[in-house]
Amino acid sequence: MTELTHMTIAEALKGLENKDFTSVELTQAHIGAIENTRHLNVFVTETPELALKQAAESDKRRTAGDAGLLDGIPLAIKDLFCTKDVQTTAGSHILEGFVPTYESTVTTNLFRDGAVMLGKTNLDEFAMGSSNTTSFFGNVINPWKNQSNPDADLVPGGSSGGSSAAVAARIALGATGTDTGGSIRQPAAFTGTVGVKPTYGRCSRWGTVAFASSLDQAGAFARTVEDSALLLQSMSGHDPMDSTSADKNVPDWASTLQGDIKGMKIGIPKEYRMDGMPDEIEQLWQKGIEWMKDAGAEIIDVSLPHTKYALPAYYIIAPAEASTNLSRYDGVRYGLRVEGENLRDTYESTRAEGFGDEVKRRIMIGTYVLSAGYYDAYYMKAQKVRRLILQDFEKAYEQCDALLTPTAPSAAFAIGEKEDDQIKMYLNDIFTVPANLAGLPGLSVPAGLDKDGLPLGLQILGKAWDEETIFRVGNKIEQAANFTAIPEMVMQKAA
Amino acid sequence: MSLDKETVRKVASLAHIKMTDEELDKYGPQLNNIVGFIEQLSEVDTDNVEPLPSPVDIPLKLRKDEVTDGGYPEDVLANAPEALESFYVVPKVIE
Numbered sequence: 001m002t003e004l005t006h007m008t009i010a011e012a013l014k015g016l017e018n019k020d021f022t023s024v025e026l027t028q029a030h031i032g033a034i035e036n037t038r039h040l041n042v043f044v045t046e047t048p049e050l051a052l053k054q055a056a057e058s059d060k061r062r063t064a065g066d067a068g069l070l071d072g073i074p075l076a077i078k079d080l081f082c083t084k085d086v087q088t089t090a091g092s093h094i095l096e097g098f099v100p101t102y103e104s105t106v107t108t109n110l111f112r113d114g115a116v117m118l119g120k121t122n123l124d125e126f127a128m129g130s131s132n133t134t135s136f137f138g139n140v141i142n143p144w145k146n147q148s149n150p151d152a153d154l155v156p157g158g159s160s161g162g163s164s165a166a167v168a169a170r171i172a173l174g175a176t177g178t179d180t181g182g183s184i185r186q187p188a189a190f191t192g193t194v195g196v197k198p199t200y201g202r203c204s205r206w207g208t209v210a211f212a213s214s215l216d217q218a219g220a221f222a223r224t225v226e227d228s229a230l231l232l233q234s235m236s237g238h239d240p241m242d243s244t245s246a247d248k249n250v251p252d253w254a255s256t257l258q259g260d261i262k263g264m265k266i267g268i269p270k271e272y273r274m275d276g277m278p279d280e281i282e283q284l285w286q287k288g289i290e291w292m293k294d295a296g297a298e299i300i301d302v303s304l305p306h307t308k309y310a311l312p313a314y315y316i317i318a319p320a321e322a323s324t325n326l327s328r329y330d331g332v333r334y335g336l337r338v339e340g341e342n343l344r345d346t347y348e349s350t351r352a353e354g355f356g357d358e359v360k361r362r363i364m365i366g367t368y369v370l371s372a373g374y375y376d377a378y379y380m381k382a383q384k385v386r387r388l389i390l391q392d393f394e395k396a397y398e399q400c401d402a403l404l405t406p407t408a409p410s411a412a413f414a415i416g417e418k419e420d421d422q423i424k425m426y427l428n429d430i431f432t433v434p435a436n437l438a439g440l441p442g443l444s445v446p447a448g449l450d451k452d453g454l455p456l457g458l459q460i461l462g463k464a465w466d467e468e469t470i471f472r473v474g475n476k477i478e479q480a481a482n483f484t485a486i487p488e489m490v491m492q493k494a495a
Numbered sequence: 496m497s498l499d500k501e502t503v504r505k506v507a508s509l510a511h512i513k514m515t516d517e518e519l520d521k522y523g524p525q526l527n528n529i530v531g532f533i534e535q536l537s538e539v540d541t542d543n544v545e546p547l548p549s550p551v552d553i554p555l556k557l558r559k560d561e562v563t564d565g566g567y568p569e570d571v572l573a574n575a576p577e578a579l580e581s582f583y584v585v586p587k588v589i590e
Binding site: 097098099100101102199200201214215240243244245246247306308309311312313315316323327330331332333334335336337339340341342343344345346347348349351352355360361363364365367368369371378380381382383384385386387388390421422423426436437438439440464 | 508534567
C-alpha cells in the first residue's frame with residue numbers, strides 16, 4: 001500500500017471506501033508529517049484536535065453509508081478563509097488573535113462534504129505577495145531545493161505559499177487557496193503541484209478576508225488534476241451571501257476530464273514570450289505544444305495585444321480595491337488596537353503597527369489613485385484597459401477553445417531575492433494576472449524540472465464557465481508530462 | 496508625475512497610517528517606482544472604451560426587503576478590543 005501521506009485524494013477515497021484504513025489513521029499520518037516539517041513554517045495555526053474529531057465523525061458517516069464527496073480527506077486551509085472558533089489572521093499582525101464567530105462559505109461547503117481540516121496555512125499578508133515573504137508569521141520555505149545551490153531556502157510562491165508547500169511536502173492531500181493575480185497558479189508552478197483558479201463567481205467570497213473584491217477568487221491545490229477538480233466541485237456553488245456568486249450548475253468535472261481533446265483548438269498567445277525568460281521555460285512550452293498535437297488538438301497562433309498592460313492595470317485596480325477593503329481595520333471592531341491620544345490617533349497608530357510594509361505600500365498606492373484629481377487618470381483609465389484585456393481574450397476565443405502558456409516566468413527563487421525592487425517581484429505574475437482581470441478560469445499543471453531540479457508549470461486558460469475544458473486539457477498535459485518528481489526532503493523522510 | 500514628500504505625507508494621512516519622517520523618506524521612492532510603472536497605461540488608446548468594473552456579467556439578484564440576519568450582539572462583539580454591554584468602546588471623541 002502507498003504511504004498514506006503520498007496518496008492522491010482519489011486513491012485515499014477508494015482506500016477509505018474499501019476499509020483499507022480509516023480517516024482517523026489517514027489524518028494521524030498527516031499530523032505526524034506536519035510535526036516533522038515544522039521548519040517549513042507552513043501553518044499559522046495547526047488544528048490536530050479538530051482534525052481528529054472531524055476524522056472520527058467521518059469514519060462514523062462512512063460506516064453508516066453516508067459519506068460525502070470528500071469524506072475523511074485531510075486538507076490544509078489558507079488562513080484567509082474565516083473558520084468558526086479557529087484563529088484567522090490573513091497573515092497579518094492586525095488580525096492576530098481574531099477568532100471568527102462564523103464559517104466561510106467555501107469551508108462550509110468542504111465540511112458539508114466531509115473534509116477534515118489540518119490547520120490554517122501561512123500566506124503573504126492579506127494575500128499581497130508572490131513569494132510568501134510578507135507574512136507577519138514568517139516566511140514559508142519551499143520543500144524543493146535548487147541543486148546548484150542546495151543551502152538556500154527557496155520561496156514556495158505566493159500568496160498561497162503555505163498551501164502550495166503543504167501539498168508538495170506531503171503534509172496535506174489538498175489545500176484551498178485564493179487567486180487575485182496568480183496566488184494559486186504561481187505557487188503551484190513553484191512547488192510542482194496542480195493549482196486551479198475557477199471563473200470569477202464560481203466560488204463564494206463570503207467569509208474570505210477581502211483583498212481586491214473584483215479579482216479575488218478561491219480555488220484549490222492538489223497533486224493531480226483529478227484531485228483539484230474534486231476539491232473545486234465541493235468548494236463551488238451559488239451563495240446568496242455573495243452578490244457576485246453565480247447561480248450556475250456545478251459540473252462533476254472529475255468525471256469528464258478523461259475525455260479526449262481531438263480537434264480541440266489550443267491558442268498560443270505570442271505576447272507571452274517575455275524578454276529574459278529562461279530558455280527552459282520556452283522549451284517546456286514548446287513541449288506542451290507538441291503534447292497537444294500528439295493528443296489530436298489543433299494549435300492556433302493568437303494575439304492578446306494588451307497583455308503588457310495587464311500588470312500596470314492590475315497595480316491600480318488591486319491596490320484601489322485593497323485600500324477600500326482594508327479601511328475596516330480600525331482597532332475598534334476586531335484585531336489589534338494601539339491606544340492613541342484620541343480616536344484618529346488610535347486609528348493611525350493601530351494601522352501603523354498592524355500592517356506590514358507591502359500592505360502599507362499597496363494601501364497608499366490605492367489611496368493615491370483614488371484621490372481627488374487622480375481618479376480619472378489612473379483608476380478609470382485602468383478600468384478601460386481592463387475591458388480591452390477582456391476583449392483580447394474574447395477575440396482569441398473566437399478562434400480557439402483554450403490557451404496554453406507558461407505559468408510563471410521563472411522557477412522558485414531564493415528567499416530574499418527580488419526584494420530590492422517591487423516591480424521585479426510584481427513581474428512574477430505577468431502570465432497569471434490577465435485571467436484575473438478578465439475573470440477567466442486557469443489551471444497550472446507541473447510539466448517538468450529545470451536544470452536545477454526545480455519544477456516548472458504550464459498554464460491552461462479557458463473561457464468563462466468552461467472549467468471542463470481546462471481540466472480536460474490539463475489532464476492531457478499531466479499524462480504526457482508524467483511528472484513524478486517529489487522534493488528530496490520528502491523522499492528522505494519516506495525512506 | 497512624481498510624489499514629493501508632502502504628497503506621500505498627505506496620502507498616508509488619508510489612509511490613516513501614522514508615519515515618521517524616516518518612513519516617508521523610505522516609502523516615497525518605492526511609491527514613485529510603482530507610479531512610474533503604472534503610468535505606462537497612458538500609452539494605451541482608450542477613447543470610446545467603457546470602463547469594466549467587474550469581469551463577469553452576473554445579473555444582481557433582488558430579494559425581499561426583510562431582515563434575514565442578526566440578533567446576536569455577543570458574536571458581533573466577540574473580537575472587539577474593548578466592549579461594554581452591547582457597544583464598542585472607543586477613545587472619547589467629545590470634550
